[in-house]
Amino acid sequence: MSAELAFQPSENPFAVEHGGFYRRWFSMIDDIGELQDTVAKLTGTTEDVWVPVWRERGRHHEAIGDQLEAAGDHDGARRAYLQAKTYYAIGRFPSELTPVKAEISADCSRAYLKACAHLDPPMEVVRVPHGGMEMVSHYRAPAGASADDPVPAVLIMCGADVFKEDRGWAQEMCVERGMAALVMDAPGTGENPFPWSPESVTAWEAAIDWLMDRPEVSADKVGAFGISRGGYSVMQLAGHAPDKIQAVVANAGHPFGYELDEEETQIVVDFRNQRADWRFGGPDDPPSFPVWSAEKERELFESWSLSALGIVDNITMPVLMVNGKHDPLAPIGNIYFMLEHGPATGREARVYADAGHCAFKHFDHWAPACFDWLLEKLS
Secondary structure (H helix, E strand, C coil): CHHHCCECCCCCCCCCCECCHHHHCHHHCCCHHHHHHHHHCCCCCCHHHHHHHHHHHHHHHHHHHHHHHHCCCHHHHHHHHHHHHHHHHHHHCCCCCCHHHHHHHHHHHHHHHHHCCCCCCCCEEEEEEECCEEEEEEEECCCCCCCCCCEEEEEEECCCCCCHHHHHHHHHHHHHCCCEEEEECCCCCCCCCCCCCHHHHHHHHHHHHHHHHCCCEEEEEEEEEEECHHHHHHHHHHHHCCCCCCEEEEECCCCCCCCCCHHHHHHHHHHHHHHCCCCCCCCCCCCCCCCCCHHHHHHHHHHHCCCCCCCHHHCCCCEEEEEECCCCCCCCHHHHHHHHCCCCCCEEEEEECCCCHHHHHHHHHHHHHHHHHHHHHHC
């Protein structure tokens, strides 16, 4: 049914469409019809009317998972728990803004850990130390990986409003290909206590150091994978610690160094402001996203762009960039900028002409290809 959906770059939570609000979770939902039916029940986005709708779906699938678990059907239970996790995750959007959001976030974590209970090899909940704090993360290594037979590894970076529980599929793709994987929340989200600031790249580097110290990991074969804000983060990390990152996959990401013209800036501003009217917290809370402007977009570029940080020339390792052509959050000019700056070889890109932010419409195409590419580069 997903293939039949219309394409419309949008942040409208009352419409189910490619490039729209629910793009974040499409690949994790088994029945898009169920998603559409659930969205049809929504009467608003504040937590009093938003959270109960998504929690009901999550509890429905979690109960199915519990029944299958009790019957010994661990594979069936895992699928049901993952559905529960995803519906809870939608209810949590965009983050743990309030105690109610924190409660459904805990539901999400619980369902995900249930889904992982019978994984072989197991998923470990680990704590990555840095700066006197700890980042709770998820780690898996393929069966047989050891100090005598070490494997490549990938740091999987999350974005602004999708947490590590929603990147388990990426970890699975790594393990299926014989690579270890560490999944970690972005600074300022989930269980990463560091603030979202350019300086927090050190938190990502600490995660790379943690991976490199694992005896079953080849310290000279570590890569990074990220989507959306995570796509920016992997590029920032690669430029900050180029001696530690051997290959990078960046799906979307902004700003790299491409300077938007006036028309492109207005498209970004207009799209971001679609979110500025929505309230996902309490009924009396302010909008959950700030009003955007051309001035704020310029400030973002001057503070965060890889060019402003002076690290573009450090990114010389193989890079694969992915995105949809019609992305108003991370314009594909970022991809062309990176293709034109740096080595003439070793940089690859996939731009999907009929897709939007992160090209989730073509997830089944680019996702396995990205991890095949990482395996090739890290091997």
